[in-house]
Amino acid sequence: MDKLTVDKLNLSYGAFHILKDVDLTVRKGEIIVLLGPSGSGKTTLLRAIAGLEKPQQGRIAIDGRTVFDGDKNLLLPSEKRDLGLVFQSYALWPHRTARENVGYGLKLRGTPKAEADQRVSRAMTNLGLGHLLDRYPHELSGGQQQRVAIARALVYNPPVLLLDEPLSNLDARLRDEAKAWLRQLIVESGLSAIMVTHDQTEALAIADKVVLLRNGIVVQEGAPEEVYHNPDNLFTAQFFGSTTTLTGTLAGLSEIDVGGQRLSGTVVGNIPNGENVAAVIRTEKLALGSGPGPNRLTSKLIQSMFLGAQWEHFLDANGQTVRIFTEDRLSHGIHHLVFDPATLRIFPAEGSMNG
Amino acid sequence: MGLAFLWVFIFFPPATPLRATLISIWIAYTVVWLAYGTRLVSSSLMQVGKELEEAARITGASPSRSTRDVTLPLSRHGLLASWLLVFLMFEREYATGVYLLTAGNELIGPLLVSLSETGAMDQVAALSFINLVIMGVGITLALKFGVKLNG
Numbered sequence: 222m223d224k225l226t227v228d229k230l231n232l233s234y235g236a237f238h239i240l241k242d243v244d245l246t247v248r249k250g251e252i253i254v255l256l257g258p259s260g261s262g263k264t265t266l267l268r269a270i271a272g273l274e275k276p277q278q279g280r281i282a283i284d285g286r287t288v289f290d291g292d293k294n295l296l297l298p299s300e301k302r303d304l305g306l307v308f309q310s311y312a313l314w315p316h317r318t319a320r321e322n323v324g325y326g327l328k329l330r331g332t333p334k335a336e337a338d339q340r341v342s343r344a345m346t347n348l349g350l351g352h353l354l355d356r357y358p359h360e361l362s363g364g365q366q367q368r369v370a371i372a373r374a375l376v377y378n379p380p381v382l383l384l385d386e387p388l389s390n391l392d393a394r395l396r397d398e399a400k401a402w403l404r405q406l407i408v409e410s411g412l413s414a415i416m417v418t419h420d421q422t423e424a425l426a427i428a429d430k431v432v433l434l435r436n437g438i439v440v441q442e443g444a445p446e447e448v449y450h451n452p453d454n455l456f457t458a459q460f461f462g463s464t465t466t467l468t469g470t471l472a473g474l475s476e477i478d479v480g481g482q483r484l485s486g487t488v489v490g491n492i493p494n495g496e497n498v499a500a501v502i503r504t505e506k507l508a509l510g511s512g513p514g515p516n517r518l519t520s521k522l523i524q525s526m527f528l529g530a531q532w533e534h535f536l537d538a539n540g541q542t543v544r545i546f547t548e549d550r551l552s553h554g555i556h557h558l559v560f561d562p563a564t565l566r567i568f569p570a571e572g573s574m575n576g
Numbered sequence: 577m578g579l580a581f582l583w584v585f586i587f588f589p590p591a592t593p594l595r596a597t598l599i600s601i602w603i604a605y606t607v608v609w610l611a612y613g614t615r616l617v618s619s620s621l622m623q624v625g626k627e628l629e630e631a632a633r634i635t636g637a638s639p640s641r642s643t644r645d646v647t648l649p650l651s652r653h654g655l656l657a658s659w660l661l662v663f664l665m666f667e668r669e670y671a672t673g674v675y676l677l678t679a680g681n682e683l684i685g686p687l688l689v690s691l692s693e694t695g696a697m698d699q700v701a702a703l704s705f706i707n708l709v710i711m712g713v714g715i716t717l718a719l720k721f722g723v724k725l726n727g
Binding site for chain 2: 314330
């Protein structure tokens with residue numbers, strides 16, 4: 222059964238149209254990650270689901286119960302939606318201990334004290350916080366505060382757990398651990414969750430389904446491998462991973478003409494011959510060829526950087542910059558790059574949007 | 577402002593019976609200093625992060641419950657400090673109520689002024705000392721409830 226459905230949701234602040242006809246479905250046990258650059262509306266969408274922002278049109282249903290309907294003028298306040306939300310800042314109440322923070326939701330729901338205490342201890346112990354029950358938030362580390370915030374949102378078994386950039390306040394090492402831990406926790410508890418992030422690697426790692434937003438519109442959604450390997454638009458292709466974009470015109474059935482060099486790739490959609498196109502290839506899919514040949518990109522080395530595990534090189538191909546990684550140092554001069562035509566994806570050109 | 581209140585209590589029929597009572601002075605002080613007090617109180621309420629209240633709402637608290645459980649406890653010090661400031665202000669202020677004073681309904685501030693005009697310096701000294709004691713009690717109470725004078 223669908224735990225959450227969002228239909229044609231529209232939200233504006235005055236003249237600013239933040240969300241435009243957004244649809245979203247969360248099935249039971251599914252982790253959805255809302256991903257997008259800043260200003261794409263991902264946090265606004267999460268807050269609208271939580272009842273902290275007021276949309277104008279559309280419909281939101283949680284666990285089969287309509288909580289917002291623009292046509293019927295129905296808007297349930299946050300406290301009637303029974304959701305759990307983890308804030309980016311954690312928003313723990315500083316005047317209450319960890320135990321009181323976590324237990325507040327149960328207290329409001331009238332859970333008998335003995336049972337509430339037991340559930341709070343169990344939730345905290347599950348998250349490795351069993352010994353910190355009586356500490357105040359300022360006596361906890363960032364990672365511990367994050368766990369308390371998660372425990373507070375989980376303890377009353379909400380149908381959907383909402384997470385607003387939960388990992389962004391942790392330092393890099395802790396974030397990597399928390400990523401694996403968070404996914405495991407959600408999957409093992411059989412929860413349904415929506416998480417907002419601007420970090421693509423975090424999104425790909427945690428999500429069952431990634432929803433990529435741009436300017437309040439869902440650009441593409443699908444399984445992480447799907448959006449990574451089969452982007453159906455230029456924005457998605459450039460958003461994930463490290464890529465090189467070549468601009469030119471479409472020649473033949475599936476070739477791009479880059480300043481006289483013709484490269485064959487995979488055309489996405491219907492593009493008329495001679496049209497301006499942009500071809501995107503992942504940096505890791507480009508390799509050095511032994512010499513010139515058909516479907517090899519001839520380019521000149523401009524700059525090399527040693528990154529430790531590998532070298533990163535910038536090459537010039539008819540005035541366009543190409544990036545490749547190699548294990549060894551690269552000699553100056555002309556190089557011929559090879560790639561599999563299936564990995565060069567050709568899209569209709571538009572202004573570069575990968576900010 | 578004080579004059580305006582005198583006129584209200586003279587010419588506005590429903591208010592005239594109150595003119596010679598402490599209630600008129602109380603109303604005048606409340607209205608005149610409301611903006612000042614609101615300013616102080618709102619800045620201490622704003623110190624409580626919006627997300628802390630939102631977190632309470634999401635967890636299931638109604639707006640009044642979240643005010644009671646989160647906003648008020650967290651802004652308590654600020655609210656008390658605001659009260660203390662307004663209290664100290666009123667203790668030494670005399671312009672607001674000066675036109676509303678009647679025999680037997682004097683405020684300490686204006687009374688001190690009129691007594692010193694008549695030259696009754698020993699009475700002025702005694703009353704000033706009482707005033708100091710009242711202020712001391714007010715400050716002690718505020719400190720006891722957690723107001724911090726520095727920072």
